[in-house]
Amino acid sequence: MLALLFNVSLKDANAPFRLMKAERLRLYLPLIPDNFFIPNVLLSAMLTREGEKILWQEISFNPRNAGQSSIALFRFGGLGIKLIIQLYKLRHLKRST
Numbered sequence: 001m002l003a004l005l006f007n008v009s010l011k012d013a014n015a016p017f018r019l020m021k022a023e024r025l026r027l028y029l030p031l032i033p034d035n036f037f038i039p040n041v042l043l044s045a046m047l048t049r050e051g052e053k054i055l056w057q058e059i060s061f062n063p064r065n066a067g068q069s070s071i072a073l074f075r076f077g078g079l080g081i082k083l084i085i086q087l088y089k090l091r092h093l094k095r096s097t
Helices: 002-006 022-031 039-049 073-089
Strands: none
Touching: 002 039, 002 073, 022 039, 039 073
């Protein structure tokens, strides 16, 4: 979806951990609406599209051994649609220079 909307290719748009320089981040944070569902996905797309330097580091983790996911498949689909709609509306965002 990000490839279509933002013309970018990302290894993991929802990477849970990022280190970034505050001065670079300040250029993008004002563009992200307060109510955006998953702001790190939008941030990843914008950083990539604007040509910011990104280093991807592979990590490994053990699969879940117990318990269940706290989100139902039906609800997950609805949240996915919400994210797609929000990304579509903001696909032309550009950082301030």
